[in-house]
Amino acid sequence: MVHPIVRSFATSNELSVSLANLVTELSAKSIEAHDRFTVGISGGSLPKLLGADLKHRKDIKWDKWEVFFCDERIVPLDHEDSNYFVCKKELFDHVPIPPEKIHTIKPELASENEPKNEEATDPVSLEYEQQLIDVFAKASSIKFPLFDLLLLGVGPDGHTCSLFPGHPLLDEKDLWVVYIGDSPKPPPKRVTLTLPVVNHARNVAFVATGSGKQDILHQIFEDPGSNLPSQLVKPVNGKLYWFLDDAASAKLNLPK
Ligand SMILES: O=C(O)[C@H](O)[C@@H](O)[C@H](O)[C@H](O)COP(=O)(O)O
DSSP: OOOOEEEEESSHHHHHHHHHHHHHHHHHHHHHHHSOEEEEEOOTTHHHHHHHHHTTOOSSOGGGEEEEESEEESSOTTSTTOHHHHHHHHTGGGSOOOGGGBOOOOGGGOOSSOOOGGGOOOHHHHHHHHHHHHHHSSSSOOSSOOOSEEEEOOOTTSOBTTBOTTOGGGGOOSOSEEEESOOSSSSSOEEEEOHHHHHTOSEEEEEEOSGGGHHHHHHHHHOGGGOOGGGGOOOSSSEEEEEEEHHHHTTSOOOO
């Protein structure tokens, strides 16, 4: 049973400082343990909350980072909908992560004829999965990559990454990266890490702010049987964190 470490902050600035503290700590520990820090970043509001304080940190060995995206929209990398584009603006442009260590999708591989969702594969997701294999499985064959940290958001419907309530992709047990062509959250075409990959991470941190997340957080924490994608995130051996602001956590019974 995973017991999440839940922290709620009066302001998003305080959340960003605490999140940057955790990232700094995990980066140092990971680099000390295995000479790199492998991290996956989600889109939405997360990149801004992540970068706000982290981009000023000087005590991080950025050249040891390997950055992936927990999900990514299949749009050009300079498009405002691209998670890479947003992360570049909020973090990558401010810190010296070697460009070759920031692993982006290749949207140009997107095929005209869209694969049927049940195939759950397409050129973009297959190529991105190969990038993960190159980084994580070069030495030995492994069933799933062990990310040092995955940074997740949560949608008002309880989705995370691009894994949405009731979607067949929630049942994927083997692939590391899959394609979704009917994302209820626009844009519709995306690639996403699968639940087994998320649940094999050493650390998973959800970040959620704003009163618009009150109800879904109440359901996630108070109604465990809802089977929401965010509730299916139960790291096998890893730690689970929730970084919230008080506006989002208002309906939770958190110890004061
Ligand atoms: O690419 C994406 O759309 C995100 O990865 C997505 O999963 C996001 O994390 C949630 O939708 C929450 O987004 P907000 O934090 O902006 O509400």
